[in-house]
Amino acid sequence: xxxxxxxxxxxxxxxFRYLIKLCRSDSLAExxxxxxxxxxxxxxxxxxxxxxxxxxxxxxxxxxYFSWYNEHKKTIPLDEAGDETNDPFEDNEDKELxxxxxxxxxxxxxxxxxxxxxNAVGGVSLKEISRMFGKSESWARVTYYRARQKLxxxxxxxxx
Numbered sequence: 001x002x003x004x005x006x007x008x009x010x011x012x013x014x015x016f017r018y019l020i021k022l023c024r025s026d027s028l029a030e031x032x033x034x035x036x037x038x039x040x041x042x043x044x045x046x047x048x049x050x051x052x053x054x055x056x057x058x059x060x061x062x063x064x065y066f067s068w069y070n071e072h073k074k075t076i077p078l079d080e081a082g083d084e085t086n087d088p089f090e091d092n093e094d095k096e097l098x099x100x101x102x103x104x105x106x107x108x109x110x111x112x113x114x115x116x117x118x119n120a121v122g123g124v125s126l127k128e129i130s131r132m133f134g135k136s137e138s139w140a141r142v143t144y145y146r147a148r149q150k151l152x153x154x155x156x157x158x159x160x
Contacts, residue, residue, distance in 0.1 A: 014128070015036055015037070022062065022122070033061070040056075058124070104154040112150060
């Protein structure tokens with residue numbers, strides 16, 4: 001139990017910040033953070049490297065968010081949403097292009113997809129990402145740069 005408490009204390013803020021970037025709602029991020037750590041507690045015995053489980057926790061948080069989003073997108077009209085909208089593309093004028101970008105991002109192979117998502121969407125620093133993966137900071141920078149290049153290349157087909 002103490003081991004899980006240590007993992008919780010070490011990663012709570014990281015998971016919460018990541019979820020805020022995804023859902024843009026403090027209250028929803030709090031709820032999904034609780035769900036993430038509930039799932040982590042249930043599956044804690046199966047985690048191989050408890051020292052570096054932050055990547056696993058962020059993946060679990062992302063899965064929690066998309067489960068919630070898929071469940072609620074059918075019931076909440078996006079144009080009627082208030083200040084705390086659940087649409088990740090709300091602030092962008094060209095929602096269709098953003099959806100295509102997300103679709104292309106989801107097709108990227110690992111670790112490019114995860115590194116890019118953590119940094120660009122989740123706001124996680126490259127230094128923290130390198131720690132999550134147990135790699136050097138230059139590895140994280142190069143991986144992010146390559147992911148960005150691959151995504152830009154894939155997005156060229158959507159340009160006018």
